[in-house]
Amino acid sequence: MLNSNDPKYCNFLRLSSILFEKLLEIVGPKFQKQYAVREPIPPRTRLELTLRYLSSGDSMASVSYAFRVGNNTTSKIISETCQCIWDELQEKVFLNPTAENWQMVAKDFEEQWNYPNCIGALDGKHVKVEAPPNSGSTYYNYKGDHSINLMTISDAKYSFLLLDIGAEGRQSDGGVFRKSEIGIRFENGNMNLPKPTQLEMNKPELPYILVADEAFALTPYIMRPFPRNTHDLDLDLRKKVFNYRLSRARRVVESAFGLLATRWRIYRKPINTSLTTAIKIVQATTALHNFIIQFEASLPLAERTYCRNNQEENTNLIYASAFTETESLRENSQYAQSQYAVQVREHYTDFFMNTGAVDWQWDKVLSNDF
Incomplete structure (x- = not known):
């Protein structure tokens, strides 16, 4: 063979x-x-x-x-x-976090997913493992499984840019990210991000950001959807448009998880090894995931075996059973929003309603509940 x-x-x-x-x-x-x-x-x-x-x-x-x-x-x-x-x-x-490399990532997101100044899609998944000896409830997650957390930032082509592996399953996405070296460096401004850019004439300069779901706090470098709660059941059109555009860019990380678990079937059931070996397995498979995608990037689509297509209709992949969603946290006093972060989200919302609008967003928003 x-x-x-x-x-x-x-x-x-x-x-x-x-x-x-x-x-x-x-x-x-x-x-x-x-x-x-x-x-x-x-x-x-x-x-x-x-x-x-x-x-x-x-x-x-x-x-x-x-x-x-x-x-x-x-x-x-x-x-x-x-x-x-x-x-x-x-x-x-994996990504070397320089301003030039971040700009290349942002260019891909704008060209493929119509989201400017986006430097990655952020999400975490539970990787099921057998309960480590004498671990008690340390790795027991809200789904009723023992797991370690795989926190990643994905680019527009389903590659993983940055990783944090091994946090206890009982922790939430937001908590894992805040405590990780990646989160700390973003919070302290040590990620060498490009300077904010102006997307529209006579409008404020907007920072480069990550797109994420409701599990993460809204910050100047993380954009999350407008929340739906008991006090705000019906979002207006502009908020729905923003949520759709953010969701469209964010789901590349979900698809990356799907590709990872589909190719490496070790994720189809709990990993039955020591915790140290389980972390090594996650490290190796994520590195191989990027290795294959980057090698096949120069091949015609028909010759690719890992990721054949990145069109919108073909990216809804089924997640393997060893991956489960991490717990979402509502916005509350623990995750207070800065006024600047709120303003940034509002400016992006206005941009998607005007200069940055795409033809199909109106039908998507009206036919779906975002």
Whole structure:
């Protein structure tokens, strides 16, 4: 299958033979073992074993039988290889947060999703894990599962820009983001964001922002929808338009999660490993997710196996069972809005009603409840 580039090879490892060889060239030398007593397992087999485990969702015991490797050895190989994939790929496939790179991300969002000054879609997902020993309710989430949180910022092409992995499942999205290094750097203004730009003549300059759902607080760098609550059951037209335009840009991160879980079926059920290995698995699969998307970006759509299309009607992906939504929090005194953040959202709302309006938004807003 390797030499013929058989589609079954890609189905088996979730990588084409060409991409597998490219990955092996990068990570293979890092886990080449020296001969001692017995012949070591070669890097190719180690990588194939790990990719099969990640892509099939089978148990380690099942994979050990398939590759004729001891169960304990299989566990060690998977942990080491996932760590190596993360170490070697993270600087190559994730964003280096410079003003120039943020501007490139914003350009893609404006061209593909009609949202200017957007530097990413922010969201978090629960990755189900087996309850860690003696953890009590630490990792027990509101859905009734044990989980760790995968907090990500996605670009317009479904790649993950920045990640925070491993927060306890009992925490909410907003809490995880605020406490993460990413959230702290955004709050302190240490993300090298471009300077605010003017979207309309004679209008204020607007900052570059992330788009997010109701789980996050409204800040000058995070735009969230106008809330619907008991005091404001019916949103007016301009608020509905804003919510639609924000939702249209934000759902790329939902689609990115869908792609991740569809390709790497380890997410189809709770990850039955130690907590340390589970985090390594999430790190490796997110790095591989970006690695494949960036490699296939130069290929014609028909030749892509990971993400064939980014058209609006084809991005509603089904999330695998190992991902569950994180708990949404209403706006309250704990998440007080700054007056400036409110003004920024109002200016974006006005922009989408006037200069930034698109033809189809009116039908979408009138036919759906945003």
